[in-house]
Amino acid sequence: MRRVLVPLLLFVASSTLAAQAPRPLSAADIFSIETAADVQVSPDGRTIAYVRQWNDQLTDKSYSNIWIVNADGSGHRPITSGKTHDGSPRWAPDGKRLAYVSDKAGTGQLYIRWMDTGESAAITQGAIPPQSPTWSADGSMIAFAQFVPKAPLVIGTPLTPPPGAQWAAPPKYTDQLVFRFDGAGDIPPGVTHLFVVRTDGGTPRQVTTGDVNHGGLWTGGFDWTPDGTELIATARRRDASENDLLETELVAYNVKDGSARRLTDRLGPDVSPVVSPDGKLIAWLGYDERNVGYQNMLLYVMNRDGSGKRVLSSRIDNSVAAPQWAADGSGVYVDLAEKGNTKVALIALDGSYRVVASNMGGTFGAYGGGNFSVARNGTIAYGMSTPSIPSQVAVTTSAPGAQARVVTALNADLLASRTLGAVEEIWWESSKDKRKIQGWIIKPPGFDPRRKYPMILEIHGGPFANYGDRFDDEKQIMAAHGFVVLYANPRGSTSYGEEFGNLIHHAYPGDDFHDLNSGVDAVIAKGYIDEKNLFVTGGSGGGVLTAWMIGHTDRFRAALAFYPVINWESFSLTADMAPMAVKNWFPGFSWDHPENYDKRSLLSVVKNVKTPTLIMTGEEDYRTPMSESEQYYKALKMRGVDAVLVRVPEEPHGIRKRPSHAASKLTTLAGWFDKYKAPVQ
Numbered sequence: 001m002r003r004v005l006v007p008l009l010l011f012v013a014s015s016t017l018a019a020q021a022p023r024p025l026s027a028a029d030i031f032s033i034e035t036a037a038d039v040q041v042s043p044d045g046r047t048i049a050y051v052r053q054w055n056d057q058l059t060d061k062s063y064s065n066i067w068i069v070n071a072d073g074s075g076h077r078p079i080t081s082g083k084t085h086d087g088s089p090r091w092a093p094d095g096k097r098l099a100y101v102s103d104k105a106g107t108g109q110l111y112i113r114w115m116d117t118g119e120s121a122a123i124t125q126g127a128i129p130p131q132s133p134t135w136s137a138d139g140s141m142i143a144f145a146q147f148v149p150k151a152p153l154v155i156g157t158p159l160t161p162p163p164g165a166q167w168a169a170p171p172k173y174t175d176q177l178v179f180r181f182d183g184a185g186d187i188p189p190g191v192t193h194l195f196v197v198r199t200d201g202g203t204p205r206q207v208t209t210g211d212v213n214h215g216g217l218w219t220g221g222f223d224w225t226p227d228g229t230e231l232i233a234t235a236r237r238r239d240a241s242e243n244d245l246l247e248t249e250l251v252a253y254n255v256k257d258g259s260a261r262r263l264t265d266r267l268g269p270d271v272s273p274v275v276s277p278d279g280k281l282i283a284w285l286g287y288d289e290r291n292v293g294y295q296n297m298l299l300y301v302m303n304r305d306g307s308g309k310r311v312l313s314s315r316i317d318n319s320v321a322a323p324q325w326a327a328d329g330s331g332v333y334v335d336l337a338e339k340g341n342t343k344v345a346l347i348a349l350d351g352s353y354r355v356v357a358s359n360m361g362g363t364f365g366a367y368g369g370g371n372f373s374v375a376r377n378g379t380i381a382y383g384m385s386t387p388s389i390p391s392q393v394a395v396t397t398s399a400p401g402a403q404a405r406v407v408t409a410l411n412a413d414l415l416a417s418r419t420l421g422a423v424e425e426i427w428w429e430s431s432k433d434k435r436k437i438q439g440w441i442i443k444p445p446g447f448d449p450r451r452k453y454p455m456i457l458e459i460h461g462g463p464f465a466n467y468g469d470r471f472d473d474e475k476q477i478m479a480a481h482g483f484v485v486l487y488a489n490p491r492g493s494t495s496y497g498e499e500f501g502n503l504i505h506h507a508y509p510g511d512d513f514h515d516l517n518s519g520v521d522a523v524i525a526k527g528y529i530d531e532k533n534l535f536v537t538g539g540s541g542g543g544v545l546t547a548w549m550i551g552h553t554d555r556f557r558a559a560l561a562f563y564p565v566i567n568w569e570s571f572s573l574t575a576d577m578a579p580m581a582v583k584n585w586f587p588g589f590s591w592d593h594p595e596n597y598d599k600r601s602l603l604s605v606v607k608n609v610k611t612p613t614l615i616m617t618g619e620e621d622y623r624t625p626m627s628e629s630e631q632y633y634k635a636l637k638m639r640g641v642d643a644v645l646v647r648v649p650e651e652p653h654g655i656r657k658r659p660s661h662a663a664s665k666l667t668t669l670a671g672w673f674d675k676y677k678a679p680v681q
Contacts, residue, residue: 022419024445024480025473027663027670029418031057033473034410035363035391036383037064038087039371042095045379046071049079049089049098050393052410053363055659056083062659066100071379071395073407079113080104088132092139097199099133099142110144112199123197124204130195137226141196143207143255145214145222149190177242181576182623183652194222194231196255207258212237221272225304226279230254232263234271245580250284252304263306269297272322276329280304283312283323283332291583293508294464294494294501299323299334299347312347317497320345326398327376333398335360335372337495340438340468342368344380346398356398361385365472366440366487367465368495374398385470387423387440388415419445421479425469428522430491432514438496439488439519440469442479447528454533454677455484457520457549457556461540463508466495477666483535483673486523490515490545506587509548509600516549532557532678537669539563540624540653543615544602547632550613551605558676560669563617563624563653566602566632576622606635612642614672616665618651644672 038051048071053064066086069076079098080086086102098113105122108129113120123142124130130144153173161167172186180186191213197204208214213236214222222233235251250263250270263282264270268289273282283301299313299320312332313320320334331348333356344357360382362369370391372382377397384394384404390411396404421442430437444453456478460467467487478485489496490512492504504510523529536556538546543564550559565571569590572578582589590597598604613636617629629645636643646668648661656662 022417025418025420025476026480027477027666029414029477030473030663030666031055031659032411032414033390036393036408036410037363037371037391038089039373039381039383039393040089040091041071041373041375041379041381041395042091043093043376044095045375045377047075047095048381048393048395048407049091049100050381050383050408051087051089052078057659059083060658060660062657066098069393069407071381071407073405076408079118090133090135092135092199093137094139097139099135099199101130101133103129110142110197112142121201123199123201126204130204131192132222134222134224135199136196136224136228138228139199141198141228143194143196143222143224143231144204145192146195146204147188147190147192148206149188152189177579178245178576180622182621185620185622194233194253196231207231207253207255208233208235208260209258221274221284223273223275225252225275226277228255232273232275232282234273243579243583244289245577246289250282261306263302264309274323274325274332275304276325277327278329281329283325285321285323292502293505293585294492294498296498297321299332301332301349312349312351313353315351316345316347316353317499318495320347322371324372324374326374327378333372333374333380335370337368337466337468340368340440340466340489340495342370342468344372344382354400356380356402357382357394357396357404359384359386359394359404359469361391361468361470363391365474366467366470367460368468368470387442387469387471388420390471390473420476421445421485422447423469426486426519426522428518430511430515431518431521432511435491435500435515437488437490437515437519439486440467441523442472442475442485442487444479444482444484449528451528452530453484453528454482454535454673455486455520455523455529456673457516457534457536458485458487459516459536459538459542459545459549460487460489460493461538461542462494463492463504463512463541463544464494464501465541466493468495474666478669481670481674484523484529486519488516488519490519506585506596507600508585509545509602512545513548513552516545517553520555530678531555535559535673535676537562539655541565543624547602547609547613548605550611551602551608554610556611557678558673559611559613560672561613561615561629561632562655562665563621564602564615564628564632565624566628566635568597568601570631571624571628572597574625574627602632603635606632606639609636609639609641612672612676614644614646614668616646616648616655616668618648618653618655618657618661620651621653623653 034054040049052067065080084104088101090099109122110124110130134143193208195204231253246269252261270286273284297319302309320336324333342360343355347353360370370383383391385391393408394404424441537560539562543561546561587593615629633645
């Protein structure tokens with residue numbers, strides 16, 4: 001099975017640009033690519049608000065503003081501007097106002113914009129930014145989540161500095177199992193609570209109390225009941241075991257007095273509650289925890305009082321996400337990924353379903369992502385991504401057979417002067433067990449099948465994630481350097497069913513080697529690959545598998561492992577997600593199961609490595625801590641393998657906080673692989 005995806009040539013009005021000879025993408029273009037996120041359609045389906053993300057070359061920072069566009073593509077214009085971080089646009093039920101969060105005053109605040117006058121006003125003034133604004137059905141109030149700090153832990157009585165003294169910062173105390181998190185840094189003491197504020201002004205009022213989290217790192221989602229009397233929320237109670245990071249329950253809170261009633265009671269996540277338009281049913285996501293590597297996230301529905309719980313998505317062997325009720329209450333819209341393509345589906349109350357939109361994508365390259373929203377008339381707005389188009393706003397309807405249309409062209413000027421590599425879908429059989437494995441090939445711009453090209457195998461992280469037919473600037477830039485790029489979904493990838501995902505349960509890394517190595521063979525069989533110029537790279541879980549590949553074969557001339565895990569024993573005691581990894585990825589603690597940890601450790605195969613290897617990791621990466629990369633680097637150096645360690649300041653996992661650092665990943669890769677590239681035959 002093969003599908004060829006040809007890059008779309010976008011029109012640009014500027015005669016100057018049109019006259020320029022197109023050239024391939026380069027790392028510098030990372031500063032020019034813009035993406036659409038958090039797409040929200042108005043209740044009447046006529047207007048779409050979205051977050052436009054962009055990078056600034058002078059400050060080396062990423063910013064975001066809110067734009068609107070009519071569903072027919074007209075009236076495309078900003079409603080915020082400047083070097084700010086604006087997000088979470090949410091339409092009022094009558095469509096006449098738009099709530100959003102912005103840091104234009106220095107600290108993130110909740111604003112309301114009146115669409116008829118264009119006036120905006122802040123309705124919060126706190127020192128801590130509000131999260132997830134959600135309108136009540138009558139439009140009179142907005143609920144939001146906000147972190148509430150508490151006094152930090154101190155042991156003993158610290159000394160007091162004398163007047164005028166400049167002492168160092170005091171020690172940091174913690175009694176929390178997870179005390180820092182990637183991208184967030186140190187987790188301050190406190191919990192996230194729900195608040196409500198009147199939309200005509202006033203002081204926010206805290207609804208929830210106690211040592212219970214209603215947002216932040218572990219929980220997700222809350223919704224109003226249509227009568228405005230309750231908030232249905234995901235809550236992580238303090239008495240939940242710190243080892244069960246995904247354990248949450250649904251709780252109904254009385255908006256007036258904060259009294260609570262628990263709706264769920266099981267081990268496992270219960271998240272993303274949404275209340276039906278008539279207020280009688282609650283749909284949500286979750287599963288019964290089985291402590292396996294991968295479980296499908298299921299769609300459930302129950303009566304408002306918590307009775308009558310049942311699964312709606314049992315006919316779908318993939319995870320679903322982002323539930324939204326149809327306006328008539330006949331079903332629930334969700335997103336789901338199938339074979340590397342993220343779709344919007346409408347699941348009826350009898351469990352039947354149909355796909356209403358495809359090619360949803362976000363801002364994370366070939367990874368799944370994006371969002372959608374649905375108007376009362378069935379208009380669906382969502383972020384679309386294809387191999388030739390970075391995330392854009394697309395519109396369709398829930399009517400059978402409706403076709404989607406893209407209503408923005410954020411990168412038309414850039415892509416009109418660039419030539420992209422063509423993307424081709426490919427399937428092959430794994431040498432391990434003949435399972436079908438899906439992947440994609442990006443060919444260099446100006447590809448000539450009569451020539452021989454060097455090839456990069458690029459491996460996704462996760463490991464429970466999926467690549468797909470979505471635009472990926474990093475891989476396109478690799479191809480622009482003259483490489484054929486193969487990226488794939490080996491066993492353990494999502495979007496192929498729960499059984500396929502759990503092929504790596506307690507066995508990762510392992511047989512994924514055979515899936516990926518067979519993919520390399522399948523591309524070589526096409527006849528245009530120089531077998532003496534094979535390279536391998538990947539980030540996070542892809543960094544793990546990069547080290548695993550070169551520990552089992554010498555066929556690659558050089559490797560680049562971005563932010564890998566190398567020693568599972570040290571990872572299980574230092575990473576931010578360590579408790580979940582121990583419970584779901586391993587049979588238990590390393591001291592109880594040393595054989596399982598040892599056979600999966602990348603140190604177990606480092607003695608086999610001869611491949612020149614570069615390791616690149618952010619210094620503030622708490623997901624795969626820098627100590628992991630340092631272990632591997634020193635092991636390679638002491639064995640005499642040509643190796644380089646690259647430490648990136650300020651960067652968390654992914655190395656995309658600063659645009660220049662994101663670009664440095666590509667320039668480093670090109671320089672490292674060019675250093676070892678043999679003359680092409």
